[in-house]
Amino acid sequence: MAVGSRPLQQGPEKFRHPGADALVRAGVQEVVHRRPVHLHGSVVVGEPAVLDRLLAGGQDAQAGGGAQDAADDVGRRVDDVLAVVQRAAAAAPGFTVTGDDAEAVAEICRRLDRIPLALELAATRVRALGVRELSARLDDRFRLLDGGHRGTPARQRTLRAVIDWSWELLGDDERTVLRRLSVFADGCALEAAESVCGGDTDVLGPLIRLVDRSLVTVTDGPRYRLPESVAAYASERLAEADESGTVGQRHHSYYAALVERAAPRLHGPGQRQWVNRLDQESANLRTALERALRHGEPAAAARMALASTWYWFLRGRLSEARRSLGETLRVTGADRSGLRSRIALWHEGFALLAGEARQGPVPEAGRGGGERGGNARAVWFLGHSSLRAGEDLARSEILVDRALTSFRADGDRWGIAAALSTRAVQRLLRGDLAALRSDATGAHTLFDELGDPWGLLQSSYPLAALASITGDYAHASALHEQGLRLAEELGFWADAADRLTGLGRVALLTGDFRRAAALHRDARARAAEHGYAAGEVHAEIGLALGARRAGDLDLAERYLRKTLDWHREVEFGPGPALLLAELGFLAEQRGDAALALSLHQQGLAVAREGGDPRAVALAHEGLAGAHCLADRPARAARLLGLAARARERSGAPLPEAERGDVDRVTARVLAALGDEVFAAEFSAPGEDDPEPGHAGGPDGEDG
Known part of the structure; x- marks a missing residue:
């Protein structure tokens, strides 16, 4: 961003604390864990917990950066934080940074894009507002950061004046591209910028010049992003030009098309590539769907929400899926296209995975007793979610069998593989080992032919369980370890937790109780971190089994009672059988025959x-x-x-x-x-x- 001929980031001379370079040279660990930083005698920001939060809270991603990049980034953040703290202390004598407000200080620095004047103006507001209230009010930054020092030039007295000055130096085409870029959330790729911001103007040339002026930042990809303060200003200019509706619609159309193009590619060899691409655009995808919901466009919202379902599932974004699908159901109202019923099935499935007991009757089948296309996959997903969440096994079996019938009629090979994989786990729970082997092998073969990493992960789990049951522990361990590596590579954290639990069970079967306990604790922690309630329960069952076999009957009973209560609450058919048997053996060991x-x-x-x-x-x-x-x-x-x-x-x-x-x-x-x-x-x-x-x-x- 330019002020006169200089980039705005260099603006008024940036304050540099004399000890900052020494701090960076000494390393972050030295700063955080050994030496306090004192400013004006009474200001202390170097207590370990405080400085940790100050530096972490303001950290920017340094994609592909090395050690020097990291050190430079720490140095910049130290400068920014110390500048805010020093000026705040000057305006409010006695001001100190504590653990309670450290994150707010870091957030102020981050959201003001390290613009020196903005940081200085923010610091002067601390006396009246405090850092947390100041941080909370930054959405209204132009009114908040108004009225600088009278002795400075007018263009440097307010945040708005600084950006106004840079705006006036731009050509018409640069202004057009800049204001239109404000519709993006967390940046965009060049293709998106040209599609959304173009039409009546060239985009590439103005975009390059905006980067040169520091009004647009560029990161690996390349991806282009407006600093937050610039984005807020440009959004106002977009509204003034009466382009908010038009450009917002282009943004929605581009990202709706992107996720619809990605949806079928998430079921095959391009899965990792497309998941990563949608990860980069997740904020824009969310914004595009929210626009359709906000403007009451049910058909557009329904199509985009349905196209997003498998991405949400693969990434474990259960809350986002439930919220978005719930809002889509609200705006679709009495829709008769059939999309609403499909959305309802996906919504219930995600609710079950998130731990909401929302079991209802089995949804009615389509005409002729089957489903077609997207409806069949939605029915399968509900059956799969019911099983994964530890809900009604019989209901899960009905839904999956119904979907499998439709998949076979439609020739949907991915659907057939998915249904067989889910059914293999159902067979495992029913103890039908021959059918388990047949279904799991069939699913694994199909997923291998389709090149679907998620599918290979799912279908290998029942095969590993079968190997454990039949005493082939080496093969079971190998399958679980392969599955764990794949789950971690793909970022499928619930599956990773399941694989750790599987390895824990194998350790129990081979008598390695110490390793079994460590694996089950790791599985429980990962499941809890990602909101996978059933995974926590499965891991705690393993801890209970290990505790009883190690002779700690009291600990075993606590785990068994807790997990039995959970199974009874969700009414998962066969689940309590093992737990009741374990409690029975425990009572027998204590001599209580009755x-x-x-x-x-x-x-x-x-x-x-x-x-x-x-x-x-x-x-x-x-x-x-x-x-x-x-x-x-x-x-x-x-x-x-x-x-x-x-x-x-x-x-x-x-x-x-x-x-x-x-x-x-x-x-x-x-x-x-x-x-x-x-x-x-x-x-x-x-x-x-x-x-x-x-x-x-x-x-x-x-x-």
């Missing part, structure tokens, strides 16, 4: 309802321990035999590392019955699926 029997009977009922033969076998093993503790060893032996035969039929024998409970119970039963009687009772034929609580049956109390 409580153990009650818990295992509850677990058996849940396992039968879920249809997982391994869960039923686990409940029978737990009941064996409870009956043995209650002096019914013969009943216990029959239950152990029933469980062993069920596991053999399922193709998943009890892992060696998980034999602790069964071996403990078996030893006690053998001691009570002797080898011959135990063998006879263990082999005795019985009902493989008796009614719960049936007197004389394997799980009853009599006999």
